[in-house]
Amino acid sequence: MPAPAPQVGVAARACSTVGGVSTYAPAPAASAARTRVLDAATRLFYAEGIHTVGVDRIVTEAGVTRATFYRHFPGKEDLVRSYVQEWDARIRAEAAAGLAELTPREFLPVLVARLGQEMCGPGFRGCPFINAAAEYPDPQDPVALAIAEHRRWFRGLVVRLLEEAGVPEPSARADLLMLLRDGAMVGAALGDPAGVARSLERAVRELVSGADRT
Amino acid sequence: MPAPAPQVGVAARACSTVGGVSTYAPAPAASAARTRVLDAATRLFYAEGIHTVGVDRIVTEAGVTRATFYRHFPGKEDLVRSYVQEWDARIRAEAAAGLAELTPREFLPVLVARLGQEMCGPGFRGCPFINAAAEYPDPQDPVALAIAEHRRWFRGLVVRLLEEAGVPEPSARADLLMLLRDGAMVGAALGDPAGVARSLERAVRELVSGADRT
DNA sequence: AGAGACAGAACGAACGTTCTATCTCCCCAG
DNA sequence: CTGGGGAGATAGAACGTTCGTTCTGTCTCT
Structure with a gap:
């Protein structure tokens, strides 16, 4: 299943870590920006590895700013788990x-x-x-x-x-x-x-x- | 073959990259320091992954300074290949x-x-x-x-x-x-x-x- | 009005890498 | 036998870059 094909936003629950308190918005659902981030991350992580791609690459290729990224994910670790x-x-x-x-x-x-x-x-x-x-x-x-x-x-x-x-x-x-x-x-x-x-x-x-x- | 057991210094040829010119010593053979570095790298790379362990960890666990490390390896990339x-x-x-x-x-x-x-x-x-x-x-x-x-x-x-x-x-x-x-x-x-x-x-x-x- | 995305600067930490300076040990000329 | 001299190891500061993360704004929608 190497194809990107991210049309399904299935089970993308936030599932916050116990101590993790986001200082920002309450809980944004599966928005377009979040989907774009997860898609870009999926493509890059699979093609180039996880530790080698930074959030800069991801937000750039997703056409999203860092602020938007951190609005939807507590951090990179959480993004990887979501991936x-x-x-x-x-x-x-x-x-x-x-x-x-x-x-x-x-x-x-x-x-x-x-x-x-x-x-x-x-x-x-x-x-x-x-x-x-x-x-x-x-x-x-x-x-x-x-x-x-x-x-x-x-x-x-x-x-x-x-x-x-x-x-x-x-x-x-x-x-x-x-x-x-x-x-x-x-x-x-x-x-x-x-x-x-x-x-x-x-x-x-x-x-x-x-x-x-x- | 997960065991460390690095007693053999087999085929540890330097094999410098074409353009790589070391500004330092001519070509140190398989010294004790080099062996210790390669051993520590082997143990850490295998146990924790390659991108996750930095040269700081390696030189610390090898009991070697950064200068010594860079005397024996052109860089981390070369160390990984040697590993x-x-x-x-x-x-x-x-x-x-x-x-x-x-x-x-x-x-x-x-x-x-x-x-x-x-x-x-x-x-x-x-x-x-x-x-x-x-x-x-x-x-x-x-x-x-x-x-x-x-x-x-x-x-x-x-x-x-x-x-x-x-x-x-x-x-x-x-x-x-x-x-x-x-x-x-x-x-x-x-x-x-x-x-x-x-x-x-x-x-x-x-x-x-x-x-x-x- | 208010929430979400945008733009972009900035943070501290860690990365890989280079540098200066001191020390130790072995080889070889005297 | 003695005493430099040089190579290799040591210590530790410092380089510039990139990392993950946070902040200050502005803009655009409903």
Whole structure:
């Protein structure tokens, strides 16, 4: 999911940190300015990394002033968390849409195929969650927690899909799929995406689909 | 390979950038101070990320002054490249040592087992190359090039091992193994290492060892 | 009138980097 | 054996830049 496509403002709740008291406005909703900031941040963070892009770059590319930025976000740390959470929300929405028109048995291969396509698309730079995690080593950091929550949800989704498809050992097979997904994301970002996509599809076929059904 | 253990000063060549002219001494060899700096950098970079640790932290923990640091490294960028290259050299040395006393057929399972152990060890924070790559998106960056070179070498090693072990399709199977390795590294760093180690071992067994021999 | 976005200056801190100056140790000429 | 001399390490101040953050205004809407 490397595409910007920020049309959804899903679940962009402010979720203020306990002690954080904004000296400014009470609580601005998802305004146009806020969306522009989050979009620019998403694009820049994903393409160039998080610690390397400063708020100057973000506000400039968003066409927003610093004052506006700090009206909508307590600080950069909070923006990063929102960046992760918004990407998470986007993927959950996609998954929900896919599940609405496909059976669990059909959905898994589609998921893998879509992953392979994305890896080969332009601007692909690996999994945003994995990349972000590399920059936030502390597991207790809010950003790391948001990443962990996304991964937990995703694994849960895969387990559910495998269960409903009647695949034996759904939990162990979900672990395997996560392994393959993560490896593919990394390998495609660092090497030959097309080759990785082929390897991934083959591995999934042999390990999951081929294990009980062919 | 998360352990510090910097006893080897392998291949710590200066390799000055073309235009870089040090206004200081001609070319100091691998001195004690340089080693201490590189060791501290290795420990900090791996544990906390690269962009987050400044030279202040490094020189402080190395017990070295800034002047000494800049006598041995043209700048931080060069230190980061040395950090990657030294880790690469350490792994190559380990591989060479392993190959000296094991046959290719024996070596591969040992490699996987050792990987599983390392993942579960204390202080494990994922693959240093994958983590560093997340912070250096530009493929032309010297750091990214060093990472790519290490990965190329490692894949070559795996291909050679598979060939000499008589495994069919060594190239495709090497891609698969890389996929699994990368996935395991990421998964162990972000989730349950022991579970990932189990998944990895099982996947390798089913995909490589089990494909022609059991 | 009042809230939100705009413009832009300014803050202190940290960044990577350079400088001056003193000290220590080893090598080699005397 | 002695005693410079030079290279490397030390200490610490200081450079300019950039960082994240805050402030003072003005403008534009409803």
